[in-house]
Amino acid sequence: MKKHQITIVDIARQLNISKSTVSRVLTGHPSVSEKTKEAVLKLANELDYQRNMLAINLMSSQSHTIGIIVPEFVTSFFPMVIMGAQEVASQAGYNVLISQSNESYETEVANAKVMLDNRVDGVLVSLTRETRNYDHLKVFQRKGIPIVFFNRVCDDMQVPKVVVDDYEGAFKAVEHLILTGRKRIAHLGGPTSLHISKKRLEGYKDALRKYNQPIDPGLILDYDLNLDKVKIYIKHLLDLPEPPDALFTINDPTAFEAMIFIKAKGLKIPEEIAVVGFSNNYGSTLIEPRLTTVAQPTHEIGQVAARLLLDQINSDASEWKPIYRVLKTELLVRGSS
Amino acid sequence: MKKHQITIVDIARQLNISKSTVSRVLTGHPSVSEKTKEAVLKLANELDYQRNMLAINLMSSQSHTIGIIVPEFVTSFFPMVIMGAQEVASQAGYNVLISQSNESYETEVANAKVMLDNRVDGVLVSLTRETRNYDHLKVFQRKGIPIVFFNRVCDDMQVPKVVVDDYEGAFKAVEHLILTGRKRIAHLGGPTSLHISKKRLEGYKDALRKYNQPIDPGLILDYDLNLDKVKIYIKHLLDLPEPPDALFTINDPTAFEAMIFIKAKGLKIPEEIAVVGFSNNYGSTLIEPRLTTVAQPTHEIGQVAARLLLDQINSDASEWKPIYRVLKTELLVRGSS
DNA sequence: CCACAACATGGGAACGTTCCCATAAACGCC
DNA sequence: GGCGTTTATGGGAACGTTCCCATGTTGTGG
Numbered sequence: 001m002k003k004h005q006i007t008i009v010d011i012a013r014q015l016n017i018s019k020s021t022v023s024r025v026l027t028g029h030p031s032v033s034e035k036t037k038e039a040v041l042k043l044a045n046e047l048d049y050q051r052n053m054l055a056i057n058l059m060s061s062q063s064h065t066i067g068i069i070v071p072e073f074v075t076s077f078f079p080m081v082i083m084g085a086q087e088v089a090s091q092a093g094y095n096v097l098i099s100q101s102n103e104s105y106e107t108e109v110a111n112a113k114v115m116l117d118n119r120v121d122g123v124l125v126s127l128t129r130e131t132r133n134y135d136h137l138k139v140f141q142r143k144g145i146p147i148v149f150f151n152r153v154c155d156d157m158q159v160p161k162v163v164v165d166d167y168e169g170a171f172k173a174v175e176h177l178i179l180t181g182r183k184r185i186a187h188l189g190g191p192t193s194l195h196i197s198k199k200r201l202e203g204y205k206d207a208l209r210k211y212n213q214p215i216d217p218g219l220i221l222d223y224d225l226n227l228d229k230v231k232i233y234i235k236h237l238l239d240l241p242e243p244p245d246a247l248f249t250i251n252d253p254t255a256f257e258a259m260i261f262i263k264a265k266g267l268k269i270p271e272e273i274a275v276v277g278f279s280n281n282y283g284s285t286l287i288e289p290r291l292t293t294v295a296q297p298t299h300e301i302g303q304v305a306a307r308l309l310l311d312q313i314n315s316d317a318s319e320w321k322p323i324y325r326v327l328k329t330e331l332l333v334r335g336s337s
Numbered sequence: 338m339k340k341h342q343i344t345i346v347d348i349a350r351q352l353n354i355s356k357s358t359v360s361r362v363l364t365g366h367p368s369v370s371e372k373t374k375e376a377v378l379k380l381a382n383e384l385d386y387q388r389n390m391l392a393i394n395l396m397s398s399q400s401h402t403i404g405i406i407v408p409e410f411v412t413s414f415f416p417m418v419i420m421g422a423q424e425v426a427s428q429a430g431y432n433v434l435i436s437q438s439n440e441s442y443e444t445e446v447a448n449a450k451v452m453l454d455n456r457v458d459g460v461l462v463s464l465t466r467e468t469r470n471y472d473h474l475k476v477f478q479r480k481g482i483p484i485v486f487f488n489r490v491c492d493d494m495q496v497p498k499v500v501v502d503d504y505e506g507a508f509k510a511v512e513h514l515i516l517t518g519r520k521r522i523a524h525l526g527g528p529t530s531l532h533i534s535k536k537r538l539e540g541y542k543d544a545l546r547k548y549n550q551p552i553d554p555g556l557i558l559d560y561d562l563n564l565d566k567v568k569i570y571i572k573h574l575l576d577l578p579e580p581p582d583a584l585f586t587i588n589d590p591t592a593f594e595a596m597i598f599i600k601a602k603g604l605k606i607p608e609e610i611a612v613v614g615f616s617n618n619y620g621s622t623l624i625e626p627r628l629t630t631v632a633q634p635t636h637e638i639g640q641v642a643a644r645l646l647l648d649q650i651n652s653d654a655s656e657w658k659p660i661y662r663v664l665k666t667e668l669l670v671r672g673s674s
Numbered sequence: 675c676c677a678c679a680a681c682a683t684g685g686g687a688a689c690g691t692t693c694c695c696a697t698a699a700a701c702g703c704c
Numbered sequence: 705g706g707c708g709t710t711t712a713t714g715g716g717a718a719c720g721t722t723c724c725c726a727t728g729t730t731g732t733g734g
Contacts, residue, residue, distance in 0.1 A: 005480075005720090007720055007721085009721095018683065019684090019721085019722095020685075020686095020722085020723080023720095023721070024682095024683090031680090031681060031682060032682065032683080033681085036683090048476075050453050050454060050480075051454060051720090051721085052395075052720055053454045054394045054398070054400060054455075054456050054719080054721090055395050055689090055720035055721040055722090056722080057391045057394070057395075057689095057721095058394075058689050058719085058720085059688080059720080059723090060721085060722080073410070073416045073420075074416055074417065074420075074619065079411055080411065082410075083411075083437065086436075090436075090451075095434060097433075098433070098435050114427075117387060117390045118432065119390065119391050143342075260623075282411065282412070282413075282620060283623045285597075286593055286597075286620045286623045286624040287625070344689095345690070345691070346691095354714085355713065355714045356690090356691085357693085357714060357716095358712080358713060360693085364692080368710095369711095369713085370711085370713090373712085373713090388690090388691085389689090389691070391689085391690075391691090392689070392691040394691095395689085395690080395691075395719050395720070395721085398720095
């Protein structure tokens with residue numbers, strides 16, 4: 001059981017003034033005499049008074065908390081985004097309630113419910129790879145709670161979104177492969193339900209088109225991002241009568257798995273097959289050869305998304321605009337290509 | 338501005354019953370007639386009623402939230418621990434408020450304050466590398482809020498702690514190096530203020546002693562975990578008149594940096610110098626050669642710590658015991674040794 | 675010296691729950 | 705049929721704030 005907590009009433013009683021006055025001092029209200037202000041501050045400090053956010057939250061009907069729902073946080077991408085968001089949020093006096101959906105639709109739904117129960121003031125979401133139904137997220141809109149998507153966004157909802165230029169990033173990656181003489185560039189993409197998968201695939205195709213290279217459907221595969229399956233797809237590609245001489249993957253972890261398999265097969269990277277990833281995850285400079293990849297401004301994604309969310313929190317719902325922010329990527333050419 | 342929220346009073350009014358009864362239905366209190374129960378449940382569902390945790394929290398003087406303070410979460414270690422803790426916590430109906438101290442003492446202090454303001458029901462802490470003063474954490478004890486340390490623990494406080502057997506892990510790592518014929522094993526350790534640094538150093542020394550190898554102080558370095566400095570220390574070691582033929586580092590990220598530098602110098606790993614890390618971070622199987630390391634049961638650390646914390650939350654402060662849980666490590670021998 | 679503004683303070687409702695206590699009805703039981 | 709017991713319900717305080725409104729007190733200008 002908890003001990004008695006010091007409240008403003010305790011302070012008021014000891015100083016023989018009303019709790020209103022104490023509250024005024026503590027919230028910095030101007031109309032209170034210098035003398036009482038000092039006395040209150042002094043006693044509050046002595047008693048080790050700590051404001052009770054539980055009461056403030058109820059009173060203000062605000063939790064001063066924003067929720068973040070991400071599919072996972074073991075690879076470095078989402079943690080970095082969260083860092084950026086957390087910075088902005090805590091500077092504005094908001095806490096961050098993080099939850100992982102573990103790439104499971106059901107967990108995402110459950111997490112959304114928790115956020116709702118806890119009356120988060122807004123929510124940042126990056127979808128799971130299997131989310132097809134968005135009812136659990138539309139609830140936020142219905143209840144007037146702002147929502148901002150990042151990275152894995154929902155095309156169905158008219159709300160702010162923060163993404164990187166996946167199309168351009170993929171285009172640059174593939175263009176780079178073409179310009180370094182690759183003739184058969186394979187693409188191991190993500191689930192077609194994800195916006196990012198589509199955009200990256202488009203960039204891949206358009207780069208080939210621009211340089212008049214044939215688009216061979218046999219070199220384009222999409223998979224569910226379950227890393228264990230990567231080697232199956234890579235094996236398939238390598239076993240083709242005309243195997244690819246380059247590989248562009250949906251993300252870095254996929255590229256890592258692919259490289260490990262390719263190296264185990266005894267093929268030389270980049271001589272026999274070049275590999276390019278996406279995201280510049282932790283590990284891309286560890287693997288050998290170092291992975292060429294499309295860097296995303298992770299930290300900035302988090303910051304921008306959090307700022308958009310705070311803007312909505314601090315404005316009337318009628319003013320909300322479905323701003324679509326596209327951040328730039330950067331191609332980092334390293335040893336694998 | 339928020340729209341009107343559906344409350345139990347709304348439900349009560351519409352059904353012409355008291356809010357007490359509605360509350361009873363919603364909390365599953367037995368003494369309420371089947372008929373009213375049904376009606377309430379039906380209407381609550383229709384109106385899309387959502388309980389307001391803000392009110393419940395104030396009423397119960399519990400935030401139903403546990404705080405976690407970690408030094409960082411970009412390397413995979415802490416995210417994994419957090420995952421374990423989050424699992425246990427959310428199963429028990431608790432939220433998790435995560436904050437990063439970024440290895441900064443001041444941020445750790447500020448984070449602790451936020452936790453206190455928000456009346457977390459308990460807190461899980463892993464210290465920064467620079468924390469020497471524990472007043473900001475002792476406040477929790479004083480206020481009757483349970484605290485559990487993990488990984489980077491505080492020797493000064495009599496509270497539950499969850500660690501791995503750093504001593505034994507280090508011992509096994511160094512023993513392995515000795516048994517594979519290494520004669521001059523260097524150790525790049527962490528700051529001596531950290532408990533884990535001391536324990537791992539002890540394990541290192543005792544392994545050497547057991548096999549009658551000399552302990553050469555010139556081969557033992559400690560640093561502040563700022564990865565940028567690793568190459569300076571490694572350079573120093575390699576430039577010694579009698580350079581080491583093996584290196585045992587305080588953790589994996591340090592080992593990665595060391596390996597990159599060593600490889601750049603043209604030395605062969607493991608032939609000319611073997612490397613062993615600690616923690617089995619993400620990336621240890623990416624780097625080449627794959628890093629031999631001491632695996633920690635990260636997920637389990639989080640689970641165990643969260644359970645110890647919940648046990649305290651649900652029991653009287655007088656029953657709290659400073660349980661010290663030591664989990665087993667496992668030596669993973671891979672290519673780097 | 676009086677009217678009126680500016681300042682300092684107090685009182686109490688409100689936020690949405692839970693929970694204790696009271697009350698009324700229904701139900702045996704001898 | 706009266707009495708104690710169970711069952712279903714209502715009333716209202718409490719949690720710790722904030723904030724509106726009221727009240728008193730001081731100061732200022734004509």
